[in-house]
Amino acid sequence: MLMFCTMYSLDKTDTKLLQALSDDPRSTFVALADTLGLSRNTVQARMKRLEDSGAFLGFDRRINPAALGYPLTAFIEVHVQQKRLAQIVLDLALIPEIVQAHGMSGQTDLLVRVVCTDAADLFRIDGTILACDGVERTETSLAMGEVIPYRLTPLLDRRG
Amino acid sequence: MLMFCTMYSLDKTDTKLLQALSDDPRSTFVALADTLGLSRNTVQARMKRLEDSGAFLGFDRRINPAALGYPLTAFIEVHVQQKRLAQIVLDLALIPEIVQAHGMSGQTDLLVRVVCTDAADLFRIDGTILACDGVERTETSLAMGEVIPYRLTPLLDRRG
DNA sequence: AAAATAGTGAGCAGAGTGCCCTATTCAGAC
């Protein structure tokens, strides 16, 4: 397996490992080895490599915000004075309801994902964002539903 | 613990559990019980309740698309003939590079999250979306970076 | 007062983990 780039490139066996984990995130190394027809040593070695190579993101992503009392998700497009972008990101990071933000190409500078308890809460959060120095305009869109829930399995299947 | 609504409402102990899990997603029940100062039985019971109540989302969300060979993320706003929305969602679900889609309020009908290998790949995927019956227009924005990586800890901390 | 709920502590058989070592296979380098 080659390593020319910094990031380790996953092969088919890794893919199958991830598929098996998607089926059952709690499955043990023994069970994984069994379903994949590999030895336990191999599975453990590969899992360690996957972890070390940054193939896994934070556990936060598996927590359902609705269970925490934030049933609403909204996307807020934020237009800013671009030279202040770095500072604005730091300011936004202080708002706990902002669960994610992407710097974007195109008309919008930032796409911010927000969770909130209700519409009034969203209104308040939007105000907080607008109050940040350098933020010029926001456009809020409420997510009515996750019509395609986050998934990577179709991509995994294609490499299987 | 009260249960007025269908969804189980998390209390402070649950929150601390989730925090501990965020710190170390692989920590065992024994370790969790130790750090929280609870008995192992209690931790196991609470974890089971959390799982049953749907507090955890799919494992997919923890897989880094970049590790799979999809370093680029884009958000595509899709405008559709609204009466065909349901069918369009089914069609979009067949496109593996679409990792998530939200039905939106506001000008945009759908906000689609896409991962791709490069700009040409994104162009191709956008074409595939446009080719779906009932899709009228798309607006693609490439994510230059996740300036605030997905996080729920600030919200967890606030309930701690 | 009785009942439900959450927690504790103890115990136990079985399963899983982390770690070690060795052997084999295989592809690429020399």
Add this chain to the structure above:
DNA sequence: GTCTGAATAGGGCACTCTGCTCACTATTTT
């Protein structure tokens, strides 16, 4: 052809963790 490194398999061992049960104690609800 030979060498080397990587991936894998298989064995083994001490230790930990799990799943489960049961009995007991608080606390809260009814």
